Amino acid sequence: GENVEQHPSTLSVQEGDSAVIKCTYSDSASNYFPWYKQELGKGPQLIIDIRSNVGEKKDQRIAVTLNKTAKHFSLHITETQPEDSAVYFCAASIVNQFYFGTGTSLTVIP
Amino acid sequence: GAGVSQSPRYKVAKRGQDVALRCDPISGHVSLFWYQQALGQGPEFLTYFQNEAQLDKSGLPSDRFFAERPEGSVSTLKIQRTQQEDSAVYLCASASGGATGELFFGEGSRLTVL
Numbered sequence: 001g002e003n004v005e006q007h008p009s010t011l012s013v014q015e016g017d018s019a020v021i022k023c024t025y026s027d028s029a030s031n032y033f034p035w036y037k038q039e040l041g042k043g044p045q046l047i048i049d050i051r052s053n054v055g056e057k058k059d060q061r062i063a064v065t066l067n068k069t070a071k072h073f074s075l076h077i078t079e080t081q082p083e084d085s086a087v088y089f090c091a092a093s094i095v096n097q098f099y100f101g102t103g104t105s106l107t108v109i110p
Numbered sequence: 111g112a113g114v115s116q117s118p119r120y121k122v123a124k125r126g127q128d129v130a131l132r133c134d135p136i137s138g139h140v141s142l143f144w145y146q147q148a149l150g151q152g153p154e155f156l157t158y159f160q161n162e163a164q165l166d167k168s169g170l171p172s173d174r175f176f177a178e179r180p181e182g183s184v185s186t187l188k189i190q191r192t193q194q195e196d197s198a199v200y201l202c203a204s205a206s207g208g209a210t211g212e213l214f215f216g217e218g219s220r221l222t223v224l
Contacts, residue, residue, distance in 0.1 A: 006152075034212070043114070043201055043215030044153065089152050096166055098143070098213065100152030 002027040004092050006101025014109050019077045021104045023090035026071065032093035033066060033073050037086045038103075044089055048075070080108045112136075114216035116202050122222045123192045131187045131219045135204030142185050143213065144177055145201040153201055159185060192223045 003026040013019050025033075031052040036044035050057045050064045050073065057064050061080075066073040077084055085108045090101040115134040123129050135142050141160055145153035146169075155169040161182035170177070174193075179185040189196055199220045203213040 004152075032211075036213075036215075041217065043203075043217045044213075045215065046212045049212070091152075096141075096158050096160075097155050097169075098153075099155070100145075102152050103150070 002030055002092055002094055002097070002099040004090060004099045004101045006090050006104060008104060009102065010105045010107075012107045012109060013080050015080060015082060017080055019075075019080055019084070019106055019108075021075045021088055021090070021106075022072060023074070023092075023101050024070075024072045025092040025099070027092070027094055028068075028071065030092040030094045030099075033064070034091050034093070034098075035062075035064060035075050036089045036091065036100075038089065039086045047088075077106075080106075082108050082110050084108050114202055114204055114214050116200075116216035116219050118219060119217065120220050120222075122224065124224055125193060126191055128188065128190045129192055129221060131189075131200050131202075131221070133185045133187070133202030133204075133216060135183065135185070135202070136206075136214055137183075139204035139206050139214070140182075141205040141207065142179055143203045143205075144185070144187050145203065146171075147199040147201055147218070149198075156187070156200075189221070192221075194223050197221055197223045 034049035038044040063076040091098045144156040147153045158166040159179040174190045176188045199218040201218045203215045
């Protein structure tokens with residue numbers, strides 16, 4: 001089955017700096033790559049997604065890039081704010097399953 | 111309701127007890143997923159329903175785990191003879207289509223087995 005690896009597991013940045021989280025996947029048949037933000041005690045919430053026919057997508061301060069050849073995708077958050085502090089999960093979707101990474105705990109220091 | 115609702119939010123069970131976890135998906139959502147999330151880990155797939163049909167149960171860790179969605183709406187995840195290793199947050203998610211669109215997660219049911 002699909003294997004998704006996510007790095008780093010923890011990340012601390014100063015407010016206003018950028019944060020980058022990277023994921024790799026193993027199954028070239030995966031065709032949908034969402035990113036979820038999970039706050040303490042809450043369920044994950046979709047923040048951005050990208051499909052396999054697109055290389056980059058941006059939504060305000062958040063962007064995602066996908067390299068299908070290398071089987072990796074990344075989340076970029078610019079101008080970080082304290083409310084960006086949370087755990088972020090990448091995922092790869094194939095057939096009717098989502099495979100999640102192990103998460104990145106992001107702390108934005110005011 | 112406006113979102114996915116799960117109950118109970120917290121459940122403490124003694125080893126060997128049976129538990130039932132309920133999920134109310136967003137009205138009209140065809141797809142429903144159950145995930146298990148251990149502390150500090152990402153969600154792990156358990157099972158998938160399309161309407162009332164359980165199309166994939168390959169992630170259920172043992173025959174002690176059983177899920178149903180009899181009328182294509184509310185779903186129940188049942189764990190029989192709970193073990194300590196079953197302690198985790200159980201997340202339910204629904205989607206209007208299949209697994210290539212947004213998943214809407216509930217807040218989860220935290221199960222602690224003593």
